[in-house]
Amino acid sequence: MTRTEHLADGVTLHLGDCREILPTLPRVDAIVTDPPYGIGFKYSGDYVDHGGERYRALIEPLRGLPIALLQYPVEMIREVVPVLGPPDDVLAWVYPSNTPGRNFRLWGIWGLKVDLSAVKQPARNPDSSKVKNLFVNSYTWWEQPQVKNVSEEKTDHPCQIPVSSVDRIIRLIGARSVIDPFTGSGTTGVAAVKLGCRFDGIEREPKYFDIAARRISDALARPDMFIAKPVPPARTERPVGLFDTKGR
Numbered sequence: 001m002t003r004t005e006h007l008a009d010g011v012t013l014h015l016g017d018c019r020e021i022l023p024t025l026p027r028v029d030a031i032v033t034d035p036p037y038g039i040g041f042k043y044s045g046d047y048v049d050h051g052g053e054r055y056r057a058l059i060e061p062l063r064g065l066p067i068a069l070l071q072y073p074v075e076m077i078r079e080v081v082p083v084l085g086p087p088d089d090v091l092a093w094v095y096p097s098n099t100p101g102r103n104f105r106l107w108g109i110w111g112l113k114v115d116l117s118a119v120k121q122p123a124r125n126p127d128s129s130k131v132k133n134l135f136v137n138s139y140t141w142w143e144q145p146q147v148k149n150v151s152e153e154k155t156d157h158p159c160q161i162p163v164s165s166v167d168r169i170i171r172l173i174g175a176r177s178v179i180d181p182f183t184g185s186g187t188t189g190v191a192a193v194k195l196g197c198r199f200d201g202i203e204r205e206p207k208y209f210d211i212a213a214r215r216i217s218d219a220l221a222r223p224d225m226f227i228a229k230p231v232p233p234a235r236t237e238r239p240v241g242l243f244d245t246k247g248r
């Protein structure tokens with residue numbers, strides 16, 4: 001089953017398999033995504049996430065595209081690097097967790113430039129009178145709790161990530177148009193539209209598609225929040241597919 005929902009000018013959600021839909025979409029600045037990986041994890045619908053071989057086959061079509069991809073450190077090296085090649089940059093999102101090996105995740109960056117001056121954060125030693133109130137360029141790692149059941153932003157998606165983690169990545173890579181082929185609850189879309197980016201999201205489970213549509217619509221509609229108008233889609237004589245290198 002496939003369905004397309006236009007939420008605003010330049011903001012569209014696609015229900016279906018990203019391997020079929022992604023090649024039909026116009027070229028964008030960046031793919032920003034958190035593909036499914038989770039040791040036999042059961043999502044809604046028929047998708048059982050086995051990691052390994054199935055995961056590698058899912059991300060294979062992303063090779064060669066400008067991409068920021070989230071993964072646990074061991075899996076990043078073991079599963080992602082063999083498929084996408086060595087990343088151009090790596091950033092770490094660190095959070096409290098008692099699970100060994102599961103207390104930080106990496107954002108691997110391919111084909112994009114990270115500008116650490118695009119995000120400021122407080123100096124690491126704020127007690128020093130010299131650096132008090134001093135904000136410095138972003139570090140290559142930062143702390144941000146995971147989304148928990150009690151988190152305000154929590155939805156019914158089992159592996160939702162915080163909007164702020166994706167917001168930071170989009171700022172650091174300076175993207176103005178983003179695709180998330182594994183949209184889940186729409187976190188990338190929420191971060192993207194709040195930053196005024198064009199956004200296309202793909203999700204194959206209707207339940208998560210509906211959650212994403214609601215969240216992104218809320219983010220677009222919230223009058224108490226500054227939401228820049230999405231940048232209108234670039235006009236080309238014909239759509240330039242992501243896999244069409246002629247237009248590059």
Ligand SMILES: C[S@@+](CC[C@H](N)C(=O)[O-])C[C@H]1O[C@@H](n2cnc3c(N)ncnc32)[C@H](O)[C@@H]1O
Pocket residue numbers: 016017018019034035036037043047058157159160161162181182183184185186187188202203204205208
């Ligand atoms: C790790 S989750 C993404 C979670 C998301 N970052 C969030 O914060 O909600 C991965 C999502 O990819 C979806 N998915 C799995 N295979 C897919 C495919 N072939 N095409 C599109 N979506 C797919 C799953 O249903 C799941 O919702």
